[in-house]
Amino acid sequence: MLKKERQAYILHKVNLHNKVLSSTLSDEMKVSEDTIRRDLHELADAGKIIKVHGGALSQSFNEVHFPSNGVYSQNKKSVIAQKAVSLIKNGMFVLTSGGTTILEMARSLPPQLKATFISGSIPAILEYMHHPNIEVILVGDKISKNSKITVGIEAIAKIRQMQADLCFLGTYAINLKHGITENDWDIVQLKRAMIESSKKVVCLTISEKLDTVQPIQICELKKIHTLITELEPTDPKLKPYVDAGIEVL
Amino acid sequence: MLKKERQAYILHKVNLHNKVLSSTLSDEMKVSEDTIRRDLHELADAGKIIKVHGGALSQSFNEVHFPSNGVYSQNKKSVIAQKAVSLIKNGMFVLTSGGTTILEMARSLPPQLKATFISGSIPAILEYMHHPNIEVILVGDKISKNSKITVGIEAIAKIRQMQADLCFLGTYAINLKHGITENDWDIVQLKRAMIESSKKVVCLTISEKLDTVQPIQICELKKIHTLITELEPTDPKLKPYVDAGIEVL
DNA sequence: TAAAATCTCGCAAAATATCGCAAAAACCTG
């Protein structure tokens, strides 16, 4: 069997079934796995397939385009993300909402971290999926196209069944008197459920949102254990929250 | 044997078998391999064949077996997508699996269509989300990073609760004797549940997958109502399926 | 964490290709 012939067959098979195993191909064509590997590499270098451990995948199947959101307050958010990530330990179950701050955190997860992330936010899920060691649990229900998150009774019921170690909330507004507040009824329901199902609740927010308020209350301040902003914990803006008994990072 | 004669024979043989080996030809015509090589070079320079190490391949070989980056099968898939879309009416509840064929269908949905799509496939969900009038129900569970789809008991239980009008299955392998078959246990479970929960089951598949088989059976052929390929319904390859009582589009 | 599978790397054998050359064959041309 000619080399080109072999490669054509491999390509044909990848396009048909979206994946091939080196071992199977080696068997089928009676050549060593080394040869197959070399073929796969050449095809991969030519951009026709994607080489992976044990075989190869089709190009088209991997095209999951994911939204790279605007660079609004990006550096602030990555400061927040770093602090948030430090709270996550191996083996934890982590509930997360959606929002750009959460996304930034998702991108900052260290590769060796092994944990389970639970979310209904599509953009967040896409980020978690790219991580090598993270298990991803998707909370299903109807998708709100607006917020790209699953909302509804099913989702809430499912979250209530959970017992997570940690809950990260991207925060829309927070102040001393009303706690955290939102302007979307569905999201409020979800976040309430998330708070109830977690041992520890962490609010992520950029300092602009401190001391602001929105129409619907999610929970009082005292339900929150930790508040993370891009500011130093000693910053005077944060003093009221520290005084209220919240851990501030 | 004359040079021209030799070359004509070589060309004939290439077109017949799609490949020739220098060693074989040298043997057959009792000339040195150098001579054969020179012949092959000339034919290749004239664009009649493609010279490769060890022999030569036919032109058509390159075109047919070497689809440059999926354009070739992409057309097939969009033909399939068009046919599939025509089955969806306003107000329907539609269950779909994952796979590139399903993705192509998702991209082909007409903007004014109002329907509800249910799936656990992340790439498919992303497509549905872009559509202005479609409601999207996401089936939640643990995500299989490999197939980018939610798999597990929760997902299956949720699907069992549904009563969909239509179920579109991207098909891995189908033949008369074993019906539709797969090689991934989790996906098999999901598809079985989907079939049970739908009034009508539609299989989408490119013709290459007809009459092929994989290790695990999803269901027998008779459970399928409609089969869609890129071929004309009258194509002889489809006759056995028509005879088996399946509607073929 | 340990075993199993897979990968990488360098090497060596085998197959194939290239090059220059020269003999043989074919082909002019007067």
Added chain:
DNA sequence: CAGGTTTTTGCGATATTTTGCGAGATTTTA
């Protein structure tokens, strides 16, 4: 037809390509 020219062919020496193998690194799996 003789003598010269061109084409074709095979051969030897030397590259290049392809392939399989073993050892050790890396990744996956249980």
